[in-house]
Amino acid sequence: MKLRFAPSPTGLLHVGNARQAVANALFARRHGATFQLRIDDTDSTRSKEEHVDAIRHDLTWLGLEWQESFRQTERLASYEAAAERLRASGRLYPCFESEEELRAKREQRIRQHRPPVYDRAMLRLTAEQRASAEANGKVPYWRFRLTDGTVMWDDLVLGRTQVKLPAISDPVLIRADGTILYSFASVVDDLETGITHIVRGEDHVTNTGVQVDIAMALGASPHRFSFGHLPLLLDEAGGKLSKRFDGLSLRALRQDGIEATALVSYLARLGSSEDPHPLSLDELAATYDLAHISRSAARFDTRQLLALNRRTMHAMPFEAVSARLPVGATPEFWSVVRGNVDMLNEARHWWDVVGGSIVPPPLEGEGAFLTQALDLLPEEPWHRETWHEWTNSLREPSGRKGKALFLPLRLALTGEEKGPELSDLLPLMGRERVAGRLRMAAS
Numbered sequence: 227m228k229l230r231f232a233p234s235p236t237g238l239l240h241v242g243n244a245r246q247a248v249a250n251a252l253f254a255r256r257h258g259a260t261f262q263l264r265i266d267d268t269d270s271t272r273s274k275e276e277h278v279d280a281i282r283h284d285l286t287w288l289g290l291e292w293q294e295s296f297r298q299t300e301r302l303a304s305y306e307a308a309a310e311r312l313r314a315s316g317r318l319y320p321c322f323e324s325e326e327e328l329r330a331k332r333e334q335r336i337r338q339h340r341p342p343v344y345d346r347a348m349l350r351l352t353a354e355q356r357a358s359a360e361a362n363g364k365v366p367y368w369r370f371r372l373t374d375g376t377v378m379w380d381d382l383v384l385g386r387t388q389v390k391l392p393a394i395s396d397p398v399l400i401r402a403d404g405t406i407l408y409s410f411a412s413v414v415d416d417l418e419t420g421i422t423h424i425v426r427g428e429d430h431v432t433n434t435g436v437q438v439d440i441a442m443a444l445g446a447s448p449h450r451f452s453f454g455h456l457p458l459l460l461d462e463a464g465g466k467l468s469k470r471f472d473g474l475s476l477r478a479l480r481q482d483g484i485e486a487t488a489l490v491s492y493l494a495r496l497g498s499s500e501d502p503h504p505l506s507l508d509e510l511a512a513t514y515d516l517a518h519i520s521r522s523a524a525r526f527d528t529r530q531l532l533a534l535n536r537r538t539m540h541a542m543p544f545e546a547v548s549a550r551l552p553v554g555a556t557p558e559f560w561s562v563v564r565g566n567v568d569m570l571n572e573a574r575h576w577w578d579v580v581g582g583s584i585v586p587p588p589l590e591g592e593g594a595f596l597t598q599a600l601d602l603l604p605e606e607p608w609h610r611e612t613w614h615e616w617t618n619s620l621r622e623p624s625g626r627k628g629k630a631l632f633l634p635l636r637l638a639l640t641g642e643e644k645g646p647e648l649s650d651l652l653p654l655m656g657r658e659r660v661a662g663r664l665r666m667a668a669s
């Protein structure tokens with residue numbers, strides 16, 4: 227068995243693309259299949275080298291290992307050879323109509339209440355007409371003649387699915403400038419590199435009908451591939467995700483401090499009835515089943531991801547994050563803050579709280595209380611009980627208790643209303659820093 231993830235390097239991978247990558251990688255892992263990474267870079271105007279690097283980097287970050295990889299531009303000779311076979315069998319035919327001519331034909335068909343499908347006029351082109359077009363400097367582009375049937379398959383996600391080929395225009399497989407189009411290169415690769423299962427977005431359902439027809443024209447059996455089409459992932463507003471806007475790109479999420487484990491676990495369970503937990507790839511793969519994924523579009527839910535991220539970090543040992551923590555951060559620091567951050571980046575603030583400087587918010591009317599707190603601040607050494615001893619000693623002289631006692635201290639010392647236990651933070655901060663902050667907040 228062999229699966230593949232085949233992104234085009236036209237932008238940064240987003241969470242929708244990643245959902246497909248995760249589905250393929252987990253399916254492959256579960257079934258001991260090979261996982262191939264194919265870079266669909268035949269569109270030279272939109273493909274960029276930096277995006278190829280970014281794709282590899284993003285997938286590596288996610289922990290999705292591929293066993294083989296290639297780029298379509300390395301295989302142009304194979305596409306040309308396959309095209310020759312289709313030309314020889316009469317399935318690939320030259321066309322000369324311009325965009326304007328095609329538009330005019332489409333509009334006419336719509337006016338006549340007929341489906342705007344290409345009329346195959348060029349199939350009737352005689353050798354003389356073709357020669358004269360070429361003599362006039364016209365270069366043909368090539369369409370594939372679809373059969374008149376219906377392509378049917380048992381989709382691993384959608385169930386019984388069909389595409390009626392007569393409702394589709396014969397697709398252009400090769401442009402006049404020689405560029406090979408995605409749907410053709412993809413079939414040739416899938417056939418020649420031994421792909422068995424094609425798992426991709428629902429946006430490809432029509433392509434699947436066309437590609438099965440092309441594969442058969444190249445000699446494949448109708449059930450050469452198994453297909454699974456996962457519904458598209460929408461952004462939180464219900465809009466389409468795009469590689470051109472990078473709000474939900476993997477890079478942006480990584481830079482925001484999202485953990486790969488959280489994202490993979492979230493994407494693996496999305497659209498299934500199982501609640502996501504932070505799990506390893508092996509754990510996720512053990513129960514991964516495309517048939518359990520909902521057939522309706524899923525929405526990306528940042529809050530759910532953040533909750534999962536928080537849980538992921540809570541379970542992470544210091545060694546797993548130390549390289550990404552501020553310089554000097556200690557295991558003690560990590561064990562204190564890890565239960566209180568949604569994203570690793572937030573640890574920076576807590577590092578400033580215990581080891582750097584912060585600007586507390588103005589605390590109107592709290593000056594006298596904070597001065598009192600400073601006067602009663604215990605001497606070092608400090609330990610976990612220091613906070614309780616200190617606040618207990620403050621109760622009577624200040625006449626305060628509960629929130630009125632704790633909140634101004636927390637705000638003065640950390641700048642935040644919430645956060646790690648002060649009994650844990652205080653020993654990390656040390657007396658000098660605490661005293662300085664109380665003085666600053668009191669003034």
Ligand SMILES: Nc1ncnc2c1ncn2[C@@H]1O[C@H](COP(=O)(O)OP(=O)(O)OP(=O)(O)O)[C@@H](O)[C@H]1O
Pocket residue numbers: 232233234235236237241242243244245246425426427428429430457458459460466467468469470
């Ligand atoms: N919003 C989405 N949700 C789920 N899968 C998606 C989404 N958009 C694309 N995909 C899938 O991602 C995989 C990679 O495809 P591709 O690189 O063409 O992505 P794309 O975002 O559609 O790119 P482009 O905008 O360049 O066409 C395909 O399986 C495709 O179906």
